[in-house]
Structures are given as structure tokens and as C-alpha cells.
Amino acid sequence: MASGRVFLVGAGPGDPGLLTVKGRRVLEHADAIVYDRLASPRLLGYAKPGVSLYYVGKVADDHTMPQRDIEQLLISLARAGRNVVRLKGGDPFVFGRGGEEALALAKADIPFEVVPGITSAVSVPAYAGIPVTYRDVSPSFTVVTGHRSTEGLELDWNAYAKLSDTLVVLMGVRQLPRIVAGLLTAGKSPTTPVALIRWGTRAAQRTLVGTLEDIAETVRQTRFQSPAIIVVGDVVSSRDELSWFESLP
Amino acid sequence: MASGRVFLVGAGPGDPGLLTVKGRRVLEHADAIVYDRLASPRLLGYAKPGVSLYYVGKVADDHTMPQRDIEQLLISLARAGRNVVRLKGGDPFVFGRGGEEALALAKADIPFEVVPGITSAVSVPAYAGIPVTYRDVSPSFTVVTGHRSTEGLELDWNAYAKLSDTLVVLMGVRQLPRIVAGLLTAGKSPTTPVALIRWGTRAAQRTLVGTLEDIAETVRQTRFQSPAIIVVGDVVSSRDELSWFESLP
Numbered sequence: 001m002a003s004g005r006v007f008l009v010g011a012g013p014g015d016p017g018l019l020t021v022k023g024r025r026v027l028e029h030a031d032a033i034v035y036d037r038l039a040s041p042r043l044l045g046y047a048k049p050g051v052s053l054y055y056v057g058k059v060a061d062d063h064t065m066p067q068r069d070i071e072q073l074l075i076s077l078a079r080a081g082r083n084v085v086r087l088k089g090g091d092p093f094v095f096g097r098g099g100e101e102a103l104a105l106a107k108a109d110i111p112f113e114v115v116p117g118i119t120s121a122v123s124v125p126a127y128a129g130i131p132v133t134y135r136d137v138s139p140s141f142t143v144v145t146g147h148r149s150t151e152g153l154e155l156d157w158n159a160y161a162k163l164s165d166t167l168v169v170l171m172g173v174r175q176l177p178r179i180v181a182g183l184l185t186a187g188k189s190p191t192t193p194v195a196l197i198r199w200g201t202r203a204a205q206r207t208l209v210g211t212l213e214d215i216a217e218t219v220r221q222t223r224f225q226s227p228a229i230i231v232v233g234d235v236v237s238s239r240d241e242l243s244w245f246e247s248l249p
Numbered sequence: 250m251a252s253g254r255v256f257l258v259g260a261g262p263g264d265p266g267l268l269t270v271k272g273r274r275v276l277e278h279a280d281a282i283v284y285d286r287l288a289s290p291r292l293l294g295y296a297k298p299g300v301s302l303y304y305v306g307k308v309a310d311d312h313t314m315p316q317r318d319i320e321q322l323l324i325s326l327a328r329a330g331r332n333v334v335r336l337k338g339g340d341p342f343v344f345g346r347g348g349e350e351a352l353a354l355a356k357a358d359i360p361f362e363v364v365p366g367i368t369s370a371v372s373v374p375a376y377a378g379i380p381v382t383y384r385d386v387s388p389s390f391t392v393v394t395g396h397r398s399t400e401g402l403e404l405d406w407n408a409y410a411k412l413s414d415t416l417v418v419l420m421g422v423r424q425l426p427r428i429v430a431g432l433l434t435a436g437k438s439p440t441t442p443v444a445l446i447r448w449g450t451r452a453a454q455r456t457l458v459g460t461l462e463d464i465a466e467t468v469r470q471t472r473f474q475s476p477a478i479i480v481v482g483d484v485v486s487s488r489d490e491l492s493w494f495e496s497l498p
Binding site for chain 1: 265384388392
């Protein structure tokens, strides 16, 4: 039997309108969909009748299905001749282990395609009124996962602090005190603006703003919870004028 | 008359399938579309009959219409009660001056929304088989514009060289020798893999691979031309196994 094809599809950050046209098309034609806990379960509504759904949900550190088993599932579905969509939050190659899944497919000789998704690293700040780049203020941005620290691989905050531009930290709320301490120790100004955005691009979106000096305490006091995206840098101040989503009627 | 609304819409990197579902919807309803030179002119085909089109094309440094005039155009169209789409390549807030346009609209009290687009910084490497993040290899990525150097604002390559992870440079081909020299002087290994990707996500996509040591010379010899995206970092090696788009039948 001819092998099916696997599409590694980015589901975007939450707003279902941020799926791509191509992502929608491959969802409509999929025989099987293998998905994580999605910010937007509505996307499954695009699937055709009779589609096989496989929930392999990842909830932060707690993987419902081990990564190797997910890869094996994709391979066996494709070998059974089915067209498979592997649906992942955000973009498949911005964290989320899409690279590993693509490599497993390549090694197994399964044809695959990548359908990029809107990454929350850029779009969630945008929905909070924060452009990650802004002429003369921030001509670059860096995206990092705070999650890494939990694996004992401490990031070199010193290098990140040297960049004067925007720093976006995904999955970092639990590590916030360490991140803040790392940046301050490395010489980042205590008055550097910081924003935390929870449920970004969704109706429930909530944003908390402070500075490197006070944000950890504010988070503690307001009991602001993960998951949220952290943005560090002067562009955060744009929010005062550019916040559009949270003021929609 | 009630003011119209302006949608700052990201057109994505070139493959028209990478427009978002929401982007398509607002294009279909727009009374006026103000657009740059697009990687994918086909997107204008979504517009309704009678739509007013305004080409304000930006070709690298050569702005057909000054930025202030573009902002004024958006404001007057909205004040005339029209629903306006400002269509930009990639994502409106990843370079491309979307932040400035949003600010001009905010100051003029024009309601606006941002519809993020697939940024070429992540999707073009993905189409070349390069995940910008990869577990244990690259837990972060930085996106910078090479364009800035042309304005005499030299980037601090020293800080970027300190980051061991992926560096993506947009609009940097003409500056390649300076970028390479900056990174090498700052201590980046000469054997660090580098890829240049031209016409990313389009049928004509072409990728050139080398190292920091030899890439500038290879570009010269092959007369590889801008515009192209530069990726620096170990993830470039993934391409050997993950290149999928360039081998599609």
C-alpha cells in the first residue's frame, strides 16, 4: 500500500481565525488527526465525517503520551495509507518538538509537509498591543522557552540581557523569579517594562504589566497564573496606545 | 459619518495558502486595500468587486510612497467611512513598520485591528527543512533585520554571537560580509552552518548552504541575490534530512 502523507500543522495561538488557509484545507482532507491540548478545539470542526481523532495531549510538563509513541503513531497511520494531520498549538517548529517528529518521519521514509502556524511569540504580544519590533526601539527580538530551566539546563541570561531588544519567553511564568533575577544580575535595567499575557488572542485574554523590578511581586499578589507569555523590553510601553483587542466592543 | 476600521493584515511569506482564515475574511470584506509589493499578488483575488486598490509598494530601501503618506492615506480612507485592509508581507509587527502605522491610527482615533501573518523568519526556514528551535540544539531563536545597518545603526553582533542558538537575519544579503565578519570577530565558530533562502515558500525557492567561513565567498561565486533570509546556527544541518519542500513532486 502506498504510504499516506503527514502534515505537521500549526494551529496558531488560540483565535481560530488565525489558522492558515492551507492548514484548514489539510484538516478538511485528513483521514486522521493527532492533536495536543489545543487553544482552539473548534478547529477539529473542520474535519470530515468519519475522521479518526487521536488526543495525545501535552499539558505543560505532563505528556499524556511519550514523544516516541506519538512519532510511532504518526508512522503507523501513514503506513496504513492514511493522510494524517499532526495538529500542534502555535507553529510546529517553534518549540513543541515538531523538528523531532519531522526527523522521525524522515528516518521512516514517510512523506511529510510542514504547514507553519501563527506563533504565539509574535501574535500574542500583537493582540496585547505590543509590536515585537519597532523602528529605532527594537530592531530585533529573541524567543526563548522558560521551560528549559526545569530540565536543569539554565539559560545564559547574561547573553539575553546584552540584547537591548525584545525578549519573549514562552512557558516561563513558573520560572519568572529566576528569569528576572538572571536578567537583573546580568545588568538589565530594573525599570525595563515587562508584560505577561494569559489566554492571548482569546476572549479571556488578560495582560499584566510591570517592570523587571516589580513584576514577580505583582504576579504573586495578583495570583496571575501560567500559562502566559512574557515580554521584556521597551516595546511593552506601546501597549498604552496600541492596545486594541482588549478594548474591542 | 462613522469612521471605518483599519485591519493591519499579515499576508505571510509568499505561499498564498499561508494567509490566515481571518486575513482572508477581512480581505473579502474590505472596501479599500493598501498594499506593498507582495510575495503573493494572488491574495488580491479575494477582494470583492469594486474594491479600491492602493499600491504603496516598498522595494527594499526604495519606498514608493513615504511612510507618513501611507499613514495619512489609511486615516483618510477610514474617515471616509471605508473598511480598510493594510496588507503587508509576513507579519505586520515583524519589521515592516506596522507598529508605526498602528500608532498613527491610534493617535487619529481610528479603530484598528491586527491580523497577524505567518512571519518569514520562521516559515521560510521551515520550508527549507530548518526548524528554528530544536530540542537540546537550539532552545531559542533571534530575529534581526540586516537592513538596519544601511542606516548607520550598526548592530551589536557581539551580543548575538554570544547566543549559541539560531539567528535569523531578514533583509541582510547585501550586508552579509559585514554580518559574517561581526559574528566571527565576536567569537562565533567559523564552522557554524549558515543557510540563505531565496523566494522562500514559493515554487522558485532556492537554498544555499555553507558556513560562516565560506558563505560570503559562495554567495559571490554563485551570484546568489537578495532578497533572501539568512539562518545561522546548528539547526541548519537538519536540512540534510528534513528538506521536504524542495523535493516535493
